[in-house]
Amino acid sequence: NxxxxxxxxxxxxxxxxxxxxxxxxxxxxxxxxxxxxxxxxxxxxxxxxxxxxxxxxxxxxxxxxxxxxxxxxxYVEVLKLNMLENNPGARRQKKRVGRGVGSGRGKTSGRGHKGQKARAGGGVKLGFEGGQTKLYKRLPKRGFTNKRFATPMVPLNVGKIQDFIDMGRFPHVAADTAADAMPILTLKDLVDAGITNHTTVKHGIKLLSHGTERLRTPIKLHISRASKEAIQAVENVGGQVTTVHYNRLALRVLLKPHKFGVHPPKMARPPPKLQPYYTNWDDCRGYLSVQSQMRDLLAQRPELEEAFQK
Incomplete structure (x- = not known):
């Protein structure tokens, strides 16, 4: 039961x-x-x-x-696609104007009677304060305004040069090349090796010291600028660094010599603002310093070395 x-x-x-x-x-x-x-x-x-x-x-x-x-x-309500909607308050409904006094925005549509702001296309500029001095004119200026005179350099590390030498990207330079037989590498050689593009070299290349532990080839460089650590790293392995000034025309002549024929324009001297840099030997190895000019002269005429020593 x-x-x-x-x-x-x-x-x-x-x-x-x-x-x-x-x-x-x-x-x-x-x-x-x-x-x-x-x-x-x-x-x-x-x-x-x-x-x-x-x-x-x-x-x-x-x-x-x-x-x-x-x-x-x-009661359990079944979910359907036509029932999907936003949460309450997620979207604010658009306020329609000019639809009668009962809407709260009828007649003048909230613009009031006459005036510049009541006209179609009317209004004042952003920041206008009725004729008094604007806020952005009352506050003083801050920062630099001469950015168009900047001369940014393309950074290049000594370790990257050694990597390109090991890959054989410089035809006349090998990893075991002696210091006496080492040719001088200019910005033209660096661009041709693919280290950087000629379109990015607008003011020159600056040598930096990252990767000094990999550098072992005694390279000779003519470069726009160089840091103290990079110069010391190159000279420790028997190389040479010379900083040379190139203006826009001289840089174009160096990178694209085929556009100037057999009589290219001569290099211009650095402006007075940059002359202290390129005449300094201790920190910059400038090409206008006395020591740099003496080194180049003795390299071309070794017989004069004894005369200078006397």
């Missing part, structure tokens, strides 16, 4: 739920899903039906109507 009662209870619960669903579905709107009765309500109804013999004669339709009218009905 106990097994029969439990089986009947489960069957009744299933029937009550289905009947309530069909009854609610017939009266629900298009966006309302199938209602679900709480399990406690269904079980309590089924228990009362089994306990009272008189309720056995009650029709299924009457019971389903009573079950559907329960106040604890839970």
């Amino acid at each position: 106990q097994l029969t009662d439990s089986t009947m209870l489960s069957n009744l619960c299933r029937q009550f739920t289905t009947a309530a669903s069909l009854s609610a579905r017939s009266c629900a709107g298009p966006r309302t899903a199938v209602p679900r009765l709480p399990a406690s309500s269904v079980q309590s109804m089924a228990a009362r039906r089994l306990a009272l013999p008189s309720t056995a004669t009650t029709s299924l339709a009457a019971f389903s109507t009573a079950a559907a009218s329960q106040a604890n009905t839970e």
Whole structure:
């Protein structure tokens, strides 16, 4: 009997739920899903039906109507693509103007009566303060305003030059070349080797000291500028560094000699502002210093070395 009662209870619960669903579905709107009765309500109804013999004669339709009218009905809304929308307050609705006084922006559309700001296309410039001195004119200027006179250099590290020598990018330079047989590398040689592009060399190249532990070839360089550490690193392996001034025309003659024929223009001396740099030997190895000119003269005429020593 106990097994029969439990089986009947489960069957009744299933029937009550289905009947309530069909009854609610017939009266629900298009966006309302199938209602679900709480399990406690269904079980309590089924228990009362089994306990009272008189309720056995009650029709299924009457019971389903009573079950559907329960106040604890839970509705589950089915998600559809046409129901997707933003969260409340995520987007502010556009305010329409000129649509009657009831809208709050009718008649003059919030512009008031007459005046420059009421006209179509009217208004004042940004920063205008009614005729008084503007804020950006009251505050003093800060920073540099002569950026167009800057001369940025292309950075080049000594370690990168050694890497290109090891790759064989310089035809006349090898890793085991002696210092006496080492040719002078100019900006033209560096550009032809592919270290940098000629379009980026607008004012020259500056030699830096990154990668000094890899440098082992005694190179000779004619370069625009060089740091103290880079000069020391090159000279430690038996090389030479000479800083040479190139203006825009001289740089073009050096990088593109085929455009000037057999009579290219001569190199210009550095301006007075740069002369202290290119005449300094201790820190810059300038090509206009006395020591640099003496070194170049003795390299061309070795027989004069004894005369200078005397």
